[in-house]
Amino acid sequence: MVKSNFTFLESKWPVLSDLGKLAEKNIYNDSNTTLIKLGMIGEHIVDYMFAYDNLDSPQDNKQVTKIKILKNNDLLPYEIDQILYVLRTNRNKAAHENYSSVEDAKTNTSLTFKLGVWFMQTYGEWDFEPDKFVMPDESTYTLSENDEILKDYEEKLLILEEELKKLRTDENKITAKERQEKSLKSASLIQLNEDETRQIIDMQLRKCGWEVDTKNLRYANGTRPEKNKNLAIAEWPTKGGRADYALFIDEKLVGIIEAKKGSKDIPSDINQAKEYAKNIKKEHFNYVIDKWNNCFVPFIFATNGRAYLKQLEEKSGTWFLDARKSTNHSRALQSFYTPEGIMDLIERDIEKAQQNLESESFDYLTDRNGLSLREYQVRAIKSVENALSNNKKNILLSMATGTGKTRTIVGLIYRFIKSKRFKRILFLVDRSALGNQAEDTFKEAVIEDLLTFTQIYDVKGLEHKHPEQSTKLHITTVQGMVKRIMYSSDEEMIPNIDDYDCIIVDEAHRGYILDKEMGEDELRFRNEKDYISKYRKVLEYFDSVKIGLTATPALHTSAIFGKPIFEYSYREAVIDGYLVDHELPHHLETALNTEGIKYRKGDVIPIYDPITNQIINSDELTDDINIDVDQFNKKVITESFNKVVLEEITKDICPDGPEKTLIFAATDIHADMIVKLIKEIYEERGIEVEDDAVMKITGSINKPLETIKRFKNEVYPTIAVTVDLLTTGVDVPAITNLVFLRKVKSRILYEQMLGRATRLCSDIEKTHFNIYDPVRLYETLESVNNMKPVVANNTVKFNTLLDELLKLETQEKQKSHIDQIIAKLHRKKKNLKNNDIDMFISYAGGLDVDEFINNLKTSNTQDCVNKLKDKKDLFEFLDKPKKGYNTIIVSNHEDELKEHSLGYGDGKKPEDYMIEFKEFINNNINKTPLYK
Numbered sequence: 001m002v003k004s005n006f007t008f009l010e011s012k013w014p015v016l017s018d019l020g021k022l023a024e025k026n027i028y029n030d031s032n033t034t035l036i037k038l039g040m041i042g043e044h045i046v047d048y049m050f051a052y053d054n055l056d057s058p059q060d061n062k063q064v065t066k067i068k069i070l071k072n073n074d075l076l077p078y079e080i081d082q083i084l085y086v087l088r089t090n091r092n093k094a095a096h097e098n099y100s101s102v103e104d105a106k107t108n109t110s111l112t113f114k115l116g117v118w119f120m121q122t123y124g125e126w127d128f129e130p131d132k133f134v135m136p137d138e139s140t141y142t143l144s145e146n147d148e149i150l151k152d153y154e155e156k157l158l159i160l161e162e163e164l165k166k167l168r169t170d171e172n173k174i175t176a177k178e179r180q181e182k183s184l185k186s187a188s189l190i191q192l193n194e195d196e197t198r199q200i201i202d203m204q205l206r207k208c209g210w211e212v213d214t215k216n217l218r219y220a221n222g223t224r225p226e227k228n229k230n231l232a233i234a235e236w237p238t239k240g241g242r243a244d245y246a247l248f249i250d251e252k253l254v255g256i257i258e259a260k261k262g263s264k265d266i267p268s269d270i271n272q273a274k275e276y277a278k279n280i281k282k283e284h285f286n287y288v289i290d291k292w293n294n295c296f297v298p299f300i301f302a303t304n305g306r307a308y309l310k311q312l313e314e315k316s317g318t319w320f321l322d323a324r325k326s327t328n329h330s331r332a333l334q335s336f337y338t339p340e341g342i343m344d345l346i347e348r349d350i351e352k353a354q355q356n357l358e359s360e361s362f363d364y365l366t367d368r369n370g371l372s373l374r375e376y377q378v379r380a381i382k383s384v385e386n387a388l389s390n391n392k393k394n395i396l397l398s399m400a401t402g403t404g405k406t407r408t409i410v411g412l413i414y415r416f417i418k419s420k421r422f423k424r425i426l427f428l429v430d431r432s433a434l435g436n437q438a439e440d441t442f443k444e445a446v447i448e449d450l451l452t453f454t455q456i457y458d459v460k461g462l463e464h465k466h467p468e469q470s471t472k473l474h475i476t477t478v479q480g481m482v483k484r485i486m487y488s489s490d491e492e493m494i495p496n497i498d499d500y501d502c503i504i505v506d507e508a509h510r511g512y513i514l515d516k517e518m519g520e521d522e523l524r525f526r527n528e529k530d531y532i533s534k535y536r537k538v539l540e541y542f543d544s545v546k547i548g549l550t551a552t553p554a555l556h557t558s559a560i561f562g563k564p565i566f567e568y569s570y571r572e573a574v575i576d577g578y579l580v581d582h583e584l585p586h587h588l589e590t591a592l593n594t595e596g597i598k599y600r601k602g603d604v605i606p607i608y609d610p611i612t613n614q615i616i617n618s619d620e621l622t623d624d625i626n627i628d629v630d631q632f633n634k635k636v637i638t639e640s641f642n643k644v645v646l647e648e649i650t651k652d653i654c655p656d657g658p659e660k661t662l663i664f665a666a667t668d669i670h671a672d673m674i675v676k677l678i679k680e681i682y683e684e685r686g687i688e689v690e691d692d693a694v695m696k697i698t699g700s701i702n703k704p705l706e707t708i709k710r711f712k713n714e715v716y717p718t719i720a721v722t723v724d725l726l727t728t729g730v731d732v733p734a735i736t737n738l739v740f741l742r743k744v745k746s747r748i749l750y751e752q753m754l755g756r757a758t759r760l761c762s763d764i765e766k767t768h769f770n771i772y773d774p775v776r777l778y779e780t781l782e783s784v785n786n787m788k789p790v791v792a793n794n795t796v797k798f799n800t801l802l803d804e805l806l807k808l809e810t811q812e813k814q815k816s817h818i819d820q821i822i823a824k825l826h827r828k829k830k831n832l833k834n835n836d837i838d839m840f841i842s843y844a845g846g847l848d849v850d851e852f853i854n855n856l857k858t859s860n861t862q863d864c865v866n867k868l869k870d871k872k873d874l875f876e877f878l879d880k881p882k883k884g885y886n887t888i889i890v891s892n893h894e895d896e897l898k899e900h901s902l903g904y905g906d907g908k909k910p911e912d913y914m915i916e917f918k919e920f921i922n923n924n925i926n927k928t929p930l931y932k
Contacts, residue, residue, distance in 0.1 A: 005113050005133050012124050013048065015160055016041055016116065018153035023109055025146050028138045031105035032094045038105075038112045039091020042084045044160075045119050049075060051167035052123050053176065063088055072487050074180055077187035078307040082200050083115045089203065103215045106135060107195045114190050121186040122179060192305060194261045198234075200305035201245075201259050204318075205232050208336045208496060210247065225251040225287055230339040232257070239279035247299075247342070253280070253287040254342050258302040269302040270321050270330045277323060289346070295323040299342060302330075320543075334497050334541045340469075341498025344423055356419040357385055364448045365411045371445055374578065376568050377408040383566040384412060384547060388421070394546050396508065396561035400570040401551040401755025402579050402731075406438055409504055409549065410445045410453055416502065417457055417472045424467060426500040426542070427475045430507055433705055433730055435462045435475050438506065442473065465493055467500075474500070482534045485541050501544045507752075508548030508557050536560060551755055552748045570758065574790045575819050577826040577853065579758040581790050585771040588648060589899035592641045593632070593774055632666070632743070632775060639673060642741065645774040646677050648897045649739055655682060655693045657718040658764040659736035660711070662726060662756055666742035671696045671721045674741065678719060692716040698723050708732075726756060733761035739772040750777065767827045790823035798824060798875035806869055811861045818856060818864050825853050828878055843874035 006020025023037040046066050050057060053075060058065040067084060070076040076084075090108055093099040110133055117130045192200065198214040205212045212232035217223045223233050225248040236246035236256075247255030258273035277297035280288060288296045300321040307317070317332035322345070337345070365373045365381070373381075380397055387395045399405050409427075416422045429435045439461045442453040453459065457472040465484065467474040481495075488494050539546055539560060548561040551570075558564075573579040632638055653661050655678075665671035675696050682689045695717040697707050704725060711720050712732045720726065723742075735757045744750055757769035773779075798821065805817040829849040832840060837848065844852045856864050 005109075005131075005136075006116060008120060008128070008130060009116055012120070013044075015153060015156045016044055016119075018149050018156065019044070020112065020116065021149050022146065022153065023105075023112070024136045025149070027105045027109060027136055028102060030100070031102045032098060032100035034105040035090045035094035035099070035101075035108060038108045039087045039094070041112055042087040042091075042115065045115065046070065046084070047164060048119075048123065048167070051164040053179070054168050068487050073176075075176075075183065077184055079187040079190050080115065080118055080183075082203070082305070082307075083111050086111060086199050086203055087115070101215065103195075104199070107199050110135065110193070111196050111199065114192075114196075118183070118186045118190065122183045126182055192261055194259075197261045197305045198244075198259060201257075201303060204303075204305065205245070205336055207491065207494075209338045209340070210336070212245070219246075225253075227251065236276075237281065238276045239281055240275045243273065243276040248287065249339050249343060251287055252289050253284070253297055254289070254346065255299040255301060255337075256297050257336075258300075260302070260304045270300060270319055273300045273302055274321070274323065292324040293326045298322065298324050298346065299337070300330075301336060303336075307334075333543050337498050337543075338496045341496060344498070348420065348423065350421070353419050353421040354389060357415060357421050358389065360415055360419055365415075369450070370447055371407060371411050373407065373411055374404070376572075376576070377404055377411070380408050380566045380568065381412045381415065385415070387565050388545065392545075392562075392565075394548075394561045396548045396550065396553065396557065396564045398550055398553050398564040398567040398569075400568060400573045400579065400758070401752065402758040402760075403551075403568055403573050405506070405549045405551075406441050407445065409506075410441060410447070412547075413473060413504070414447050414453060414456075422502040422545070424471055424500050425473050425502045425504060426481075426544075427473060428478055428481065428503055428505045428538070429475065430478050431725075432462055432477060433708055433725065434506060435477055436705055437731065439475050442475075466495070478535055478538060481538045485538060486534065495542075497541060497543050500542050502547065503539060503542060503544050504547045504549065505539070506549050508550045508561065552751045571790055571819070573758075574826065575822050575857070577850075578760065580760060580766055580768050581823050581827060582754070582757070582769045582771055584789065584902040585773040586649075587776075587779075587899065587901045588645050588772065588774040588897060590641060590644050590774065590897055592638060592644075593776070594898060597632075597638060632741075637669070637673070639677070641774075642670075642673060643677050643681070644897055645741070645772075646674065647681055648900055649772045650678060650681050652770070653719065653737055655687070655689045655718055657715060658734065659718075659766075660732060660734040661719045661737040661739065662732075662735050663719065663721045663739040664742050664753060665721050665723050668696075668698050668700050668723060670741070671698055671723055674721045690716055694719040694721070696721045698725050730756065731759065732756065733759040734764055734766070735759075735769070736761075736764070736766055737770045737772065740775055740777045743775045743777055762830075765830050767830045790819055797879040799872060799879055802868055802872065802875055805865060814861050814865060818861065818868075821868070822853055822856055825849060825878075839877060840874070843871070843877055 004017070004021045004024055006017050006024070008017075009020065010017035019037045019041045023034045023041070026033040026037070043063050046063060049055075049070060050066060053073070055069060055073065058069060067076065067081065067088075071081065087108060090099075090104060113130075113133045117128070120128045120130075202212050202214050210230050210232040211217065212234075214234045217231065218234040219236050219242075223231070225231060225233070227250050229248070229250070231248045232245045233248065234245055236243045243256045244259040245255075245257035246253060247257065256273045256276050258269045258276075260269055274295065277295040277300055280296040285296075289298065292298060300323050301318055303318040317334065318336055319330050320333050320337070321330040322328045362378055362381075365371050365378060376399075380399065384395055384397065397405070397408075399408070413425055413427075416425065427438060429438060439459070442459050445453050447453055447456060453473075458468070458470045459473045459475070460467055460471050461475050462477065462480070464474065465476075465480070484493050484495060546561060548557060550557055553564060570579060574581045632641060653659075663674055665674055675694050678694045679689060679691075693716050695707065695711075697704060697711060697717075697720045701707060707717075708726065708730060711717055711726075712730075712734075726732075738753065738757050740753070744753075754771070760766065801817055801821050801824070805814060805821075808814045808817060832849065840852075841848055847855060856867065859867065
């Protein structure tokens with residue numbers, strides 16, 4: 001008996017060894033059986049992996065679903081996934097279509113051997129070194145041996161289920177991390193020969209819609225282009241040699257592919273393919289569409305069948321060159337273009353579209369009956385279009401939360417589609433609420449001729465998993481796209497790399513998952529790095545221009561998109577009057593948030609079990625434990641602390657509105673506690689509160705998206721308690737109070753939280769927003785926060801700022817003071833009524849507030865100083881106190897509120913104390929409350 005290549009599996013997995021032997025012995029006599037047996041090896045290996053890693057089998061028990069689960073758990077390297085795909089598809093073809101092919105059987109046998117080696121090195125012996133694979137010859141097969149092996153296999157198959165159960169209970173298991181590291185290392189060492197590589201490439205082309213079969217659809221076998229067929233014909237002859245594949249749509253020659261074995265570098269092989277494209281034989285000219293720079297073929301590819309990996313760019317991916325322009329350079333793609341994508345490239349003239357874009361008027365964007373975009377929004381659009389004209393493919397816009405990023409993008413996308421600069425745009429959001437909000441904007445935004453975007457172009461929303469040919473804009477979530485690209489069990493749902501030629505990413509700063517309460521969508525990502533990694537894979541998957549939108553650029557954002565090409569900051573928006581400023585935070589001290597919660601050695605701690613919903617006692621502590629405010633409400637439930645601070649905060653908040661309050665809780669359970677406490681506190685004061693006035697809005701409630709809309713559009717709720725659902729992108733202009741009852745480490749998340757309250761709201765005459773911070777979040781992030789108040793202390797009077805301005809020597813300091821004056825004017829103008837407006841115009845030399853502000857903004861610094869120094873009478877008028885001034889009373893007794901102040905807590909700067917002291921000297925202490 002000739003030694004089998006699969007004997008090395010016999011000691012640990014005899015079932016696999018027997019199947020390997022049966023496959024080898026039938027290659028020449030019955031290749032159909034070989035393909036089926038090799039597919040069964042792949043199936044059994046997957047079952048063994050489920051047992052070793054103790055994974056629950058899917059309900060449908062399908063191989064494709066099991067593979068999806070393994071990929072979802074990072075247990076299946078790309079190389080192994082590709083081999084399993086080849087074995088599975090060939091097995092199905094053999095079983096259902098009675099397909100047979102000696103050549104495929106031989107290639108699949110060598111691929112299965114490499115799969116077996118990987119399995120041994122990952123789940124068997126880590127230091128295993130295989131013998132060299134030897135392809136069996138025709139003498140291998142004997143009927144008696146075949147029957148004997150088959151009988152042995154069937155006997156072992158009967159006890160396989162018990163074997164798998166035993167593996168699941170094995171206590172000497174390797175950790176998942178150790179297994180993953182070994183798996184990746186072993187897979188990376190797999191070297192495919194040319195035949196194996198061709199099998200993989202055939203499969204990749206087939207997935208992209210090409211009819212291909214390296215062994216059968218060959219030029220030498222008489223295969224030629226045909227009407228209504230998209231063929232990849234192997235070994236196409238040219239004057240420079242045989243091209244590995246020639247791509248034809250109908251009878252049009254559209255592409256050349258150079259295929260190399262897996263160990264070869266790829267980019268240099270583009271030149272080889274380029275030579276084939278230049279040397280098309282004269283008898284084949286009837287297939288040629290045109291000629292470009294001596295090339296008779298527009299598109300050129302080179303590949304070795306390996307997945308694209310940024311770190312090994314030269315050795316991976318499908319490299320692509322558009323040969324129609326001599327200045328184009330080759331680049332790596334995630335896969336091949338589809339026939340539809342190729343035809344779109346041929347039919348669309350990008351240069352002409354760019355010229356159309358540059359000549360397109362901006363008038364309809366600023367039309368008051370249309371989008372009515374602001375000056376800075378138009379500047380943002382122009383900056384993107386200018387970047388495109390300079391061939392930038394990664395573009396970042398930084399615009400403060402509340403400055404209308406979505407409306408800006410509506411205008412930008414409309415111009416893109418109208419000019420035919422892009423065929424289809426993917427609008428990527430990170431949660432369903434933002435997707436629905438964006439879809440509403442496209443439905444409501446009037447563009448031209450009193451028509452909305454969706455009335456002009458086809459838009460598909462979150463409920464659509466795949467765009468149609470007519471779709472111009474597709475809105476979906478990052479999580480949904482990760483699932484479709486990386487974990488889809490339905491191959492029809494895996495998008496093509498050419499489905500979208502432009503991706504616009506809303507909230508592109510994402511990457512603070514460690515601060516988040518993990519929702520269902522977030523469970524796909526283990527941590528922040530995992531999120532960013534998969535998020536980046538989605539962006540790199542499509543061959544497209546990427547445009548990121550953010551209010552808070554992060555390091556990974558710039559790494560993907562580059563530095564912002566346009567920035568419009570919170571400070572600029574406040575000074576321009578498009579956002580409201582905020583007061584210094586209300587700093588609340590209690591006994592517990594100052595001293596922490598302390599347990600001593602020997603204490604027994606009550607512990608809440610969220611699974612059983614029971615409270616159990618711990619064992620006696622073996623050491624002291626001190627829990628500080630950072631852990632409050634997340635790792636320790638402290639109702640007393642929450643009640644103390646909420647009793648104080650609710651003194652300033654009216655549960656009947658019209659101002660709205662947003663409270664950030666640490667967990668869903670904490671949010672429930674807050675809702676209960678607030679209702680109890682108002683009830684204890686004898687204040688009747690509508691039950692819907694205070695509500696939890698988290699992913700766990702029934703119909704959270706509808707509740708968000710109620711918070712935005714209806715009277716109730718006026719007080720919303722959330723964890724993460726309302727931290728990003730949700731637009732509720734009436735929010736005037738933010739309460740932080742959770743600590744976060746991320747500047748990005750924190751600034752997004754602040755951004756919930758920055759929007760203007762004329763309906764409630766909103767002048768500013770308030771921050772209540774009993775967990776000292778503001779002072780923790782004060783040094784890195786980019787959303788500091790423009791007016792650092794709003795109690796400073798106009799004339800005080802003017803006196804200081806006239807004493808300043810540098811223009812930089814003068815400009816800062818002028819900005820503060822402008823910001824105070826924006827806040828003040830909302831409180832000026834009737835006679836006050838007339839008085840302002842009189843003092844301001846005939847200018848109303850907006851005209852006066854604009855006059856200052858359009859003047860240089862020295863001119864501003866000269867204009868302002870004569871306006872003492874105006875500022876004295878503005879400094880006069882108005883009725884309705886609310887004092888804040890500080891409670892200061894044990895186990896209750898110790899301090900309630902406006903400021904940065906321990907983060908106070910010396911100049912803050914000087915301002916307070918100066919105000920104390922200049923004003924009557926009985927009129928202005930002081931806070932320590």
